[in-house]
Amino acid sequence: MSEKRRNAKYGAQTNLIHGGTQRSQFGETSEAIFMNSGYTYESAATAELRFKGEAEGFIYTRFGNPTTKMFEDRLALLDGAEYCYATATGMAAANTSLFSILKAGDHIVAGRAMFGSNVYIADDLLPRFGVSSTIVDGRDIDAWQQAIRPNTKVFLLETPTNPGIELVDIAAVSKLCKANGIILIVDNVFATPILQEPFKLGADIVFYSATKLIDGQGRAMAGAVLCNDEEIAAQVLTYIRQTGPSCSPFNAWIMLKGLETLDLRVRQQTLNAEKVADFLYGRKHVSKMLYPTHKSHPQYELAKQQMTGGGNMLAIEIAGGKDQAFKFCNALELVLYSNNLGDTKSLICHPATTTHQRLDEEFRQKLGITSGLLRLNVGLENVEDVIADLEQALAQL
Ligand SMILES: Cc1ncc(COP(=O)(O)O)c(C=O)c1O
Numbered sequence: 001m002s003e004k005r006r007n008a009k010y011g012a013q014t015n016l017i018h019g020g021t022q023r024s025q026f027g028e029t030s031e032a033i034f035m036n037s038g039y040t041y042e043s044a045a046t047a048e049l050r051f052k053g054e055a056e057g058f059i060y061t062r063f064g065n066p067t068t069k070m071f072e073d074r075l076a077l078l079d080g081a082e083y084c085y086a087t088a089t090g091m092a093a094a095n096t097s098l099f100s101i102l103k104a105g106d107h108i109v110a111g112r113a114m115f116g117s118n119v120y121i122a123d124d125l126l127p128r129f130g131v132s133s134t135i136v137d138g139r140d141i142d143a144w145q146q147a148i149r150p151n152t153k154v155f156l157l158e159t160p161t162n163p164g165i166e167l168v169d170i171a172a173v174s175k176l177c178k179a180n181g182i183i184l185i186v187d188n189v190f191a192t193p194i195l196q197e198p199f200k201l202g203a204d205i206v207f208y209s210a211t212k213l214i215d216g217q218g219r220a221m222a223g224a225v226l227c228n229d230e231e232i233a234a235q236v237l238t239y240i241r242q243t244g245p246s247c248s249p250f251n252a253w254i255m256l257k258g259l260e261t262l263d264l265r266v267r268q269q270t271l272n273a274e275k276v277a278d279f280l281y282g283r284k285h286v287s288k289m290l291y292p293t294h295k296s297h298p299q300y301e302l303a304k305q306q307m308t309g310g311g312n313m314l315a316i317e318i319a320g321g322k323d324q325a326f327k328f329c330n331a332l333e334l335v336l337y338s339n340n341l342g343d344t345k346s347l348i349c350h351p352a353t354t355t356h357q358r359l360d361e362e363f364r365q366k367l368g369i370t371s372g373l374l375r376l377n378v379g380l381e382n383v384e385d386v387i388a389d390l391e392q393a394l395a396q397l
């Protein structure tokens with residue numbers, strides 16, 4: 001860990017405002033956007049040294065840029081990670097995490113309840129390149145254990161899951177990893193580092209879709225891969241350098257500024273979501289409500305143990321299936337229909353016909369993605385307004 005990070009004397013919120021900042025000769029208050037692809041060198045010899053890794057300095061924005069670095073350093077501070085690499089999207093981060101460290105002949109075990117594209121990489125794409133995969137019910141620790149083979153290199157999990165709000169016990173899965181020399185990769189998109197710290201629970205790699213809560217305002221796409229192991233970091237950096245899933249400096253700047261308000265937004269959206277969860281639980285026409293820290297959640301104890309708050313995402317099932325679920329969504333006036341999430345605007349979507357449409361019906365049922373299931377992103381509006389909107393839409397069923 002760099003001296004600066006190890007000696008960080010400030011609290012998390014202070015680091016979110018100031019962490020990683022590098023000022024140009026103009027002393028700008030807000031961080032500068034360096035929109036350049038290349039760099040000039042004072043001499044050919046300087047360029048040679050930089051390419052050899054014997055002199056400090058940027059070479060090419062595909063794998064290094066001052067604005068992108070400020071974002072990476074700020075996020076690394078928050079997550080308690082030594083290394084952070086920004087990517088173009090969350091899926092570029094997922095892809096980079098996996099492809100940078102796996103090779104043909106390896107085996108990966110993944111929790112089955114994950115964002116559809118994560119399932120696609122684990123279950124469809126990797127096997128095409130000779131990496132076999134086993135998909136397990138992530139809630140079942142015995143299933144993770146039983147799936148281990150001599151060539152198992154990686155465990156991949158997401159918690160809470162999109163959209164079923166299932167939890168995976170990171171510490172218990174990490175224990176298995178440590179005992180078997182397996183690398184644990186955690187998608188921490190729903191919780192963010194504000195509510196869940198996977199490195200403290202034993203994760204080796206954490207990745208984000210920064211598109212979600214880190215931006216938080218639906219403006220731009222980005223992702224990030226974080227780790228503490230030098231060898232893994234070198235593999236990740238080489239992969240980014242050679243294959244180019246890199247983050248635009250402009251998008252990195254948006255994410256850097258997003259981090260400044262992340263803590264405030266996540267905490268307030270969590271408070272709002274708790275109220276929405278209380279309102280929706282047990283309501284007429286709502287056959288199921290899933291929110292991690294609601295007492296009714298089947299993994300409530302685990303949520304309390306590994307998260308400091310339930311987050312802004314919840315799932316509900318509308319009785320009567322797709323027709324009623326669609327009717328409910330269409331009756332909403334303030335809550336918008338969108339497959340995006342993490343936004344300050346409250347958003348709702350029907351995963352079975354959107355984000356998880358590609359999965360076959362049997363698999364969807366296993367994940368609890370029924371025809372009535374809706375995923376709700378609770379935003380930053382006056383929560384009374386959101387609840388009133390949900391109430392009037394339910395009354396139309
Ligand atoms: C849990 C999770 N992981 C990864 C992603 C992918 O992120 P992106 O859309 O930035 O590629 C998403 C997107 O919805 C997600 O919800």
